[in-house]
Amino acid sequence: MIIQRAFFEKFSNKYQLDRTNKIRIRNKKSVEPATAGRNTYQTMAVFHTGETLRYAHGGPAFAPWHRIYLLLLETACRAPIPYWDSGLDHDMTDPTMSILWSNQFFGNGDGEVMNGPFRDMRTILGTPVIRNYGTGDSALFTKEGLRAVLSQRNYADIAEPLFGDAFMNSLEGHHNGPHVWVGGHISALNSAPWDPVFYMHHAYVDAVWERFREQQVTNGINPETDYPRTPPPPEGHAANDRIDFRPYINPITNIFAMRNLIANLVRYEPFPTCENTCNSSPHLSCDRARRICVSRERPVAQGNIVSASSSSSSVAMGASRGSAFRVESRSQARAEARGPLPVGQKFRSSPVQDPRNGADTIGTGPAAAQIRQASVQVRASATSQSQSSTQTRVRRDVFQNTTAHGSHQSVSSLERSFTNTFVLDGVVDLKRWVYVPVRIVYTRSPNVQGVDPTLLGNAELANDVCQTAHSGASKVFVASNGLNYYGNYKEFAIIDERQPVSITTTAVGIKNPEFGEGEVLFTSYDSCGRPCRPLCLTSVNGQQKYKACSGAFKISSAAPTMYRNSYKEAIAANLLEELNMVDSGSDASSPPVTFVCGNSNTWPWSY
Structure with missing residues (x-):
């Protein structure tokens, strides 16, 4: 089966409702025992926490790891994940006014998510999803960043770690921008997948990587084997290091995830351009002066817009962050009242900054103990399920009767494989x-x-x-x-x-x-x-x-x-x-x- 990932803003309300409902359904079901207290969506999100983050970020395993991660969620939801090209919002006068941050698409971007399809979703800490859009020091995925990535030839040229001027070519670096810009939970490594926008953003990052791979083929480079080996990649990022999402899929190596047989599971709709009439999306318009597609603004009630020079006012949610507007929303106030989010480290800044952004008024603090506990539990459950599915004959030997080793269980080296x-x-x-x-x-x-x-x-x-x-x-x-x-x-x-x-x-x-x-x-x-x-x-x-x-x-x-x-x-x-x-x-x-x-x-x- 080939997965068709379409541009998120192209389709009708019925299509978007169907796709977002698939995610919401995972929010009501569970693949773990009831005692875990997590639904399927939360279990998937926990895979992006704790020690695993060292193997998913900061090195060449970033792109293949997240490619498998997207396929895992699509399998769980039984529906393709549409991609969010955030550059279409960056090119607006005020990106926070994009129609995406409306009840029709992502829901409000200021504070607690109180409308839209994800308003009822809860994190593993029991809180609503929280955003703080238009803040931080990073821009969305700009066209400048897209050109920088696609101007390179080898995967090592766009894979971390990159420093100095080379950081401008980093796929992961430009990926960081929307994480920081949206703010709230998605801005931190441990909690980013709590917000479903995470997956739609990563679908676009994967689409950019796939376009890069297509250019490599044109240039006579085999993208299946073009994996950085020198200098030695960081721990977990070597070609034969494993991507492990047990028990849902068997572990595979980073280099295996570079194969065409994985890439060919997905097809992407072309990026919107004026030449293709912005993919015929009713939610985009062609800026003929700049020859680029931009997102349309969401409708805002007159009472929800207050001049910066006017006295303060309050709206329920959906306040703009543009320079012409300073509106305080109740959703934002509720989020700020919670204090810094206990989710740990934020994403590194992107190579491109956006001077229109405001300060992060919510912030983050040390990761809550529940995050680490959930990470350990999900992986321990995966190990135990993997072991219980393999029946082995056990001999009675001397150390089975000792106190120190009587309960020790392990996976035999004979059961491990490599290629x-x-x-x-x-x-x-x-x-x-x-x-x-x-x-x-x-x-x-x-x-x-x-x-x-x-x-x-x-x-x-x-x-x-x-x-x-x-x-x-x-x-x-x-x-x-x-x-x-x-x-x-x-x-x-x-x-x-x-x-x-x-x-x-x-x-x-x-x-x-x-x-x-x-x-x-x-x-x-x-x-x-x-x-x-x-x-x-x-x-x-x-x-x-x-x-x-x-x-x-x-x-x-x-x-x-x-x-x-x-x-x-x-x-x-x-x-x-x-x-x-x-x-x-x-x-x-x-x-x-x-x-x-x-x-x-x-x-x-x-x-």
């Missing part, structure tokens, strides 16, 4: 990869309780238990990371924890030296996250022996080669060497690197 991207220097080409056999020697812990003795010196970690499948099988992970090329590869080997020593072999991909010599670092760790010690095959007095090493190699095509052209060949060559261990006099098939995994307190790279 290699086969991206090398920005190109996906299997011919650019060759495979190196790697031997794993796993030694069982001498501690009969199965507790890692290296953790006992730390009081906080003394009760930690390694995650296992309770079957004896476990994984040891091996990775290759290019030192002079951009590419990484990860593989695992299955070992038997029940044996005193378990030896097995796997293979990892590295750069094919036919495409230039490569330098690579091999690393390994077990399913508890403990690093394994590398041993490299070297010649000592004419004999091949393994010695402790750093795990760094220079790969060339000179004989004897340490790699094979396929994973199968790499594994088969080592298997043959093991089967003929007694009779074989050649070391050509011995793995060039062996990792020893155990509970030694030795620093792995001390050699």
